[in-house]
Amino acid sequence: MAVDHYEVLGVARDASSDEIRKAYRRLARELHPDVNKDEGAEDRFKQVTHAYEVLSDAQSRQRYDRGGDEQGGFGPFGDIFETFFGGGGQTRGPRSRTERGQDALLRVEVDLTEVIFGTTTTLEIDTAVVCDSCQGSCCAPGTQPRTCDICQGSGQVQRTVRSLLGNMVTQSPCGSCRGFGSVIDQPCPSCAGQGRVRSSQSLEVEIPAGIETGQRIHMAGAGEVGHGGGPAGDLYLEIQVRAHETFERHGDDLVATIDVDLVDAILGAEATIDALDGPVDITIRPGVQSEDVLTIKGRGVTKLRGAGRGDLKLPVHVVTPSKLGGKEIDLVKKLREIRKPHPPTLKANQSGTFQRLRERFFGA
The missing domain is CATH 2.60.260.20 (Urease metallochaperone UreE, N-terminal domain)
Structure with missing residues (x-):
């Protein structure tokens, strides 16, 4: 037959939460196994506690009043009682000293x-x-740990805690051996x-x-x-x-600005420069301009996750001489007469040379 939880607690079906709580406390004190040794007292205590669990929660009580939970079984709550009143829980082993x-x-x-x-x-x-x-x-050399005489090597001690629901058995690490299950009486002096x-x-x-x-x-x-x-x-x-004082790295490429004399920029030239990994022969084409880039394939950085190397990139900076001798000045004047260069003209404002090179070849 179905168990009436209200009847178990001795309260009316319209009893308030406070009335249900008071009824449970009175019955729990009367039927607790530590107090009442009569036959059947423990079963009644479980029944009273289950009834209180159902009726003390508003949603659970509503389901019960609509016809749910009519069997009065203990369900998972009974498993908790098994643990509280002598049931077995998981036993942990001793803690390892090796970490x-x-x-x-x-x-x-x-x-x-x-x-x-x-x-x-x-x-x-x-x-x-x-x-x-x-x-x-x-x-210490020649010694070994001894089994803890408090926990007998388990590393755990059990304690019984009294509560309203009964005697709860808890486990905690042994304070004598700190959960290791053994005690070192003579620690190694070196470490x-x-x-x-x-x-x-x-x-x-x-x-x-x-x-x-x-x-x-x-x-x-x-x-x-x-x-x-x-x-x-x-x-x-x-x-x-x-x-590095000269070279910068951009991905797998190496970059360094190369100064080219005005005469070499006009006529072109062959030269050898010192790269990070040794000398490199370069060709400066006639008419090279500042911002042009000389590229030497395969003389950059070795690729971390791939084959080959990046490139060596040399942005050109044409150097205009600031001091000329008399003969040099005469020659330049003759060149101007022959070339008849266009007069200086204005252009839209631009950032610095190296910044333009960076944006051109490596992104903004």
């Missing part, structure tokens, strides 16, 4: 010349390594029972060609060793490429 080490981040500066083809460098880093004396056991020590280590690192400022190199297992000699974390190297 994974932390990851580390290290900033590494490299020269632009080293980025063209990549390089190998040796870094000195301060990190945590396994203690040589105890080999990560945390114990103070940590299983690891700080040490300066040399680390050989391969810097890949084409890497840029802000990019990181991931070195798995090269970070700090964990507590108890646990596995090492990872090391991340964040790259910072030093600025």
Whole structure:
């Protein structure tokens, strides 16, 4: 037969929330298993508590009044009582002394010349390594942990807490062994029972060609060793490429302005310049203008994730001589007479030469 929750609590069907709460408290104190040892008292206590759970919630009470929850079964609430009154919960094992080490981040500066083809460098880093004396056991040499006599090696202790709903059994880490299940009476003096020590280590690192400022190199297992000699974390190297006094990098291209004498700009010339990776032969065509760009294919930076190299781009700056000798002035005057150049004319205002070059070749 269906159980009438109102009848179980001894209240009218139109009872207020306050009346239901008072009725439950009175019956709970009377029927609590710690107080009432009569046969059937515990079952009645469960029934009273379930009735209160249904009627104390407005939505649950409305469903019940419309005909829902008429069986009076305990449902999932009964599972909670099983835990409270002797049912089994999950038992956690002892905590491990071995933990994974932390990851580390290290900033590494490299020269632009080293980025063209990549390089190998040796870094000195301060990190945590396994203690040589105890080999990560945390114990003094010749000793070992003993089983905790409080939790008997489980790492957990149980406590019974009295509540309105009955005796609740809780689990918490053992305070004597801090949840490890064992106690180290004689910690290793070299590492103070940590299983690891700080040490300066040399680390050989391969810097890949084409890497840029802000990019990181991931070195798995090269970070700090964990507590108890646990596995090492990872090391991340964040790259910072030093600025060069002559060349700038734009993607995989190298850029540097080249000064060309006025005579060479008029007549053209052959020249050799020193690029970052050695001498480069260039040809200056006759009539070259400022803002023209000489491009030397394949003499830029090696591509990080691809084949080949970028280009070397040389924006031209035609240099007008400011001091001329008498003969030079006479020759220039003759040239003007022959050429009869157009008079200076105005043009729309423009930004600086290098800025125009940047916008032209590399975007605004």
